[in-house]
Amino acid sequence: MRRAVLLLIFCFLGSTSLAQDLLIRQATLHVGDGETIIENTDILIADGRIAKIAPRIPTNKMIQVVNANGRDVTPAFFAGITASGLTDVEAVSESVDSGYRELFTGLMHPEIDVRLAYNPLSSVVPVTRIEGFGYALLAASRSDRGIGGQGGLVRFDGGFSSFEGSDVIFIDLSGHAAKSFGGSRSAQWALIKQAFDESLESDPDDRELLSAAGAKALKETRRAGTFVFHVNRAADIIRLIDFAKAQKINAVVHGGREAWIVADQLKAADIPVVLNALDNLPADFDSLGSRLDNAALLNQAGVTVMFSSGETHNARKIRQVAGNAVANGLPYEVAIKAMTTAPAKIFGGEARLATVGAKADLVVWSGDPLDVTSLAEAVVMGGIPDSMTSRQTQLRDRYLPEQNALPRSYIKP
């Protein structure tokens, strides 16, 4: 295994930053459609996109080769609903830009867009990318105004503006959110409904909760975007289903610890669920029904499932989340789909299906991509192999030698 890793690194050293044609040899390719695996196939990448998927594609000296030797290859994974690139250190408040609080305006602010604060140079981004993650949903965290703000998909290619898909507005419906906004769920619903109604009013005199920019943002997202509602309790999910239907909006449940109880209603309303498959404790009175097979039960009912770990720095844990969902009954390829094409479809942007014509964001895994003992051996973004280094690999390589004549500050990996 170790030798295989070194071989891959050797191949990459010869690469330039320009997208050279790349051939991944002998892959076990998980397409990401929820069912298809192509065994023992080659994948040819040209101009950053998948050009051909077939066995024994002829090669030449101009084509860089990565030999997968039968190992698993997947589209680069979805890192969940995160603040990657919005946060350097969670407890260092000036490095955190994932939301707003205590604004002087007294209004709700759906127009506040966390993407404006995204920094692809944050060490969090390569730390996450080299674990096989190619994109994430940048989220606005819970605010004290009912609506957290907006975000959207970001691709971890290091670009300053690598955003994809539609606008996504975040609304927290949990008991915790209600506590800081209106004091109860009833008050919260009344105010959120009022804000949605106001977004259609053009006369400022008809608006109490939104600025002109806020009304525009909410209206535009109603038309062409998506709303992510953080909600766990079954009863609250039912209210959300009614609300989404009445408002004719694209809604997504985030959290969804009791979603399995109302799986059929979610299916009928075509509302997907982003969940953490490790949530199995009654963490609060919103989540007494938490259970490990939530994902499996939702999938059985036909609901689209996606994962989030609730983490930013450790967003990479989402692979373990998905693995545990499979260990508790979710079909394997459905879990791969939940990590690849499902979020892309729901939130827009590149399709992320491993088919000809698709952008070549791919990962070669050392073993089962959902197991905790596997790791990403090669991450290819837009046809370019990643250096597979991060601040953490450099710290590791500084302290890995058992002895060094000079202080370790002189070791610069």
Place this chain on the structure above:
Amino acid sequence: MFRKALMASLAFCSQIGIASDSAFPSTYQPLASEPTVIRNATILTGNGRRLDNADLYFEDGRIVWVGSGEAADNSRVIDAEGRWVTPGIIDVHSHLGVYPSPDVDAHSDGNEATAPVTAEVWAEHSVWPQDPGFTRALAGGITSLQILPGSANLFGGRSVTLKNVPAGTYQAMKFPSAPYGLKMACGENPKRVYGRRKTAPSTRMGNVAAYRSSWIKAQRYIDDWSEYERKVAEQEAKNTNAEGTAALAAALNKPPKRDLELETLAGVLKGDIIVHMHCYRADEMVTIMDMADEFGYQVGTFHHGVEAYKIADQLAQNGVCGALWADWWGFKMEAYDGIQENIALVDRPEGGCAIVHSDSDEGIQRLNQEAAKAMARGRAAGLTIPEERAIGWITSNAAKSLGVADQTGTLAANMMADVVIWNQNPFSVYAKADQVFVDGAQVYDRFDATLQPISDFELGQLMEVTP
């Protein structure tokens, strides 16, 4: 050397803490068990051995043999072909019961964050035995765990080690004869909590000054009790007449006043209570080990130690364990240098004592997966770490950290029969604990609902719902 001399000089101070030794005693009784043979398993003993296609026998709560041997005729026989057997998993860092589920304010009992030195509080007095987290941890193979106070304070209070059996009181879970621990904390948490209130400490140097002041008080406390006991002994020796009896009575009537805070600190200086110290940064851990030398005590385990890999040799040389996460980092400044090879690098030197801990009601349910991640990262960095070594991070090394290594954490004759049968290699995301035994009694079965306990809190919830 200085430490040894001091310990010797304190050896006779046995009176200190006499009351606390008998306070809130364990009432734990093993549940009913039967002689049991587990056959044809892959056995990881916990202390570095792997036995393939091997058997294990326990009786009356204790392991009788591992490998092969004689079993009682009426033994229960479990065929574990294709399955793996390990010691019961031990989590040295849990807040189950003191920060239970549901996580509501009324249950927030883990940090007595009203003063930076609260060595007088005992975590067990906050433990809610109905925390559903205990049953979830059991399903993950956890058979023993240490419940710690939080890290807001420099001295957070005493910990308690529990056996993970369902019970209505913590006393009925309390690990018999396990030593107490003392939770201490370095770095950002204490200085943030108290600095914000414009009280000491507000800096790392303030932290260290306050620890040292407390140790000085504890030394004086020990001296006062020693002096009292010396006087009593002197009078007893002279007690040959009425005058002597009167003097003895006078001496006995004036013992120093008991002080719960100093009793705990004195317990550390005497070597009876193990220090468990929350500490992230490498330089701070070295400062703390120097302080321990100054006052003649031993740091048992650094917890979290996100930078422990930078001082792995010093930890090993000082005989200090590192209880660590597989991959947490970045949530605060002192956690910024976290790497996934931390555990493997702390394990590397001769005498290294690496432990995987959870500090989480989720992580404790799958400590095997956390160990698997750490093992995989160590291997990828070129280190040789077979499963039989890595299992020690959540069994024998954890038992050592808690001072119970002679009782549990290893599958060997005469050890407590704390045993887990896994459906496969436990170092996998798909592994599940099939059966769990504590002191030979089966307390969990994945396939038998009658052996899946649920807490009072969960009973009767969501009654209208059927999955």
